[in-house]
Amino acid sequence: MPDDTLLQLAGVHTHIGEYHILQGVDLQVPRSGLTVLLGRNGAGKSTTLRTIMGLWHASAGRITFDGQDITALQTPDISRAGIAFVPEDMGIFSNLTVQENLRLAAIRGSFDEARLEWIFSFFPALKRFWLRPGGTLSGGQKQMVAIARAIIEPRKLLLIDEPTKGLAPSIVDNLARAFEELKARDTTILLVEQNFNFVRELGDHVAVMDDGRIVHHGRMTELSDDETLQARLLGLHAGAVH
Known part of the structure; x- marks a missing residue:
């Protein structure tokens, strides 16, 4: 694994029951940047995050984080290695206060x-x-509580699934500022997001999934500047708002 790569998935397959969701995912996430994972609904993006976090275990392939093979580790051990996860459903404890939700993630x-x-x-x-x-x-x-809980302690890697969903534009702006500062503090972010206008300015790297595989990876600027490539990979057109 290259020195500038924090997370690497190599040939990762994930089965959920009888369904073969990830079908040989190859993905590299560079250190201290924001990598965006794009793709249509059902492409396997959320399953990729959950497999990295050990919530679902890879049936084949290897996941390496900061030089350590974490493929078979349990979720608490993966968390202790320095990875935090914000799921799409946020995972808030309904009967606990905001303070108590954050305290659960705070060391000691x-x-x-x-x-x-x-x-x-x-x-x-x-x-x-x-x-x-x-x-x-x-x-x-x-959503604000879920993100705050993930960053209440310094983490090497944040896995975030659809963070702007349901947020007002002003809060989305604050979220973008938070992500920029996290990157400046050497936190690496792997972000699943449908709002392309949000991530096109924020992302450093991008990977596009389709049918359980990575079909494109590169610099975000390359995808952002190439409308033909956007149309082919994402179905976007000039001036589209997503």
Whole structure:
């Protein structure tokens, strides 16, 4: 694995019951950047994140993270290695307050106050519903909590599935700023996202999935500047808003 690669999937297959979802995924995620995973619904993007996190185990192939083979590790061990995951369904504990949801992810159950204030600078609304149960929050508020929980401690790699879903434009802008600062702090991000206008400015690298395989990978600028390539890979057209 090259020195500038933090995460590598080599020939990864994943079966869920009788369904063969990932069919030989080859993916490299460079360090300290944001890699976007694009593709139509059902292409295997979320399954890729969940397989990396050990929620579903690869039936073949190898996953290497920071020089360590994590293919067969259990999810808690993968988390301890330095990977955090924000699933599409957010995974908020409904009966716990926002504070308690974040405390579960904090080392030794206590907060780094400076880091907490840094998170509040992106999501100031967290202070307002700090003591509110997670189950009473809106979808956008739950998304903020899920992302804040993932970054309450420094992580080497963030896996984030559809983070802008349900968020107001102003919060999406704050989220983009948070991702930029995380990259500046040497955090690597692998992001699944449908909003191409959001990721085209934010992403450093891009991979496109179709039918359980990677069908394109390269620099985001190459895809962003090539409307013909966008149309072929994503079905986008000039001026489209997604």
